Amino acid sequence: MILPSPLMRKLSARFALSYLEIAMIERLEKNHRTFAPGQQLIHEGQGHLSAFILRKGWAFSSKILPNGSRQIIEIQIPGDFLGLRSVLFNASDHNIEALTQIQASEVLLSDVSEALSQYPLFAAAILWAAARDEAMVVEHVVDLGRRSAEERIVHFVLELAARLRLVGIGDDTGFDCPLTQQLLADVMGLSSIHVNRILRSLREEGLLTFQKGRVSLDDSDRLKCLASFDPAYLDQGKISSR
Amino acid sequence: MILPSPLMRKLSARFALSYLEIAMIERLEKNHRTFAPGQQLIHEGQGHLSAFILRKGWAFSSKILPNGSRQIIEIQIPGDFLGLRSVLFNASDHNIEALTQIQASEVLLSDVSEALSQYPLFAAAILWAAARDEAMVVEHVVDLGRRSAEERIVHFVLELAARLRLVGIGDDTGFDCPLTQQLLADVMGLSSIHVNRILRSLREEGLLTFQKGRVSLDDSDRLKCLASFDPAYLDQGKISSR
DNA sequence: CGATCAGTTGAGAATGGTCAAATTCGGTGG
């Protein structure tokens, strides 16, 4: 028996997948490819016939503005689909780039649609995952629009921690994190210098340490309170299965 | 023959719907309901079995933060689906509220899924519309994260003008707009006072007038340049049908 | 004619940005 892939872990946390479905997902994830840091997986404005399932490493999608500044839309971690929407809609409106060395499975549009129509529980699980992604983007809008720099950074880190834990990365004390302060700034709509200042003050307050590729949650309770973090939007499955 | 509904206009602009499909959409939109301004169509945290197709009037979806501030996620205009995702995913994570007097058709989840499976072109059209909504949220993230107050207001107004024109509302000179400055502020992540100042300066510069429920685009070219507005993300259909 | 609500304006404060200059850190080659 192969080790469960991150996607499998994520979906299994909410759905009781049958043996047949597990075997199907394993087939879907068979075709591995690796990418080097900085490599583009999907380019702006291109139509695509394949998407990727991220197995190892981190990626991000972003838009570059004419003035050269960059806004990162979402950070992708193992178990996430990359470019699924681009595939379904045959139009990608942003770039997806490898943040670290990446291992991803390339999947054809046709294979995904076939799986969706043949395995209803898989379809439900993928819809759930897509709804979760959507909710994260909505939360990102709230972060950028109505939360202070400190609140939004803490909120983002807590969200990331929750996502990573679901695929078995990191623990209650923190997680390894390849994000630079510049990347974090481009996620949060801030300057890297201001991000640095906020991180220092959080460290000095004993709240969280974001250094040398490692994030330590030094006081989870106080962090959750500070950012008024409510993970409900990440756990919709629980709600709907009541 | 009934006048085409806004949804029909929107979809017809990109897809050559057959007579059967048009008749089906008319059946889907048969069940009219009206809502008063301020009325909630969908509440946070509720599961729903029905969605709405907006026929007349404006609505918006928002999230309220514990500190009382509000972030509007998107503004909905005639021809838009309300709560489609909530229905598909059986979990709504934000409120939808009538902004003006509204006329909407309530549609059952079962009827939508049936239509989607029986009419492939309708399914493609709905996917296209959903992708467009998604792209607008992404652009909203860019607005909030990396554009100045002036740029983001202009960008938003131009987007709104383009959306409205697609359903036959407004023209090249402008459109009627029920948004108050406070609502616009909650869309753009700004204070209403700052919105007021920016609108004044735009008016004094002869760029756009946003007054008394009317938006006049006084100098479209300069506006598009100022906000580096590229409507490509609203016209994905054109790209993919090349 | 109040009352209410949206819009206006000013003044001062705060949050976050820009510029410039260290400093640290992880390699890499000698």
Next chain:
DNA sequence: CCACCGAATTTGACCATTCTCAACTGATCG
């Protein structure tokens, strides 16, 4: 092991954008 390089981080000083508070105007409605 050491010197060095480039990238990431850190810090300070100053500046700009945007916010908050408070007061005032103007329209609308019973």
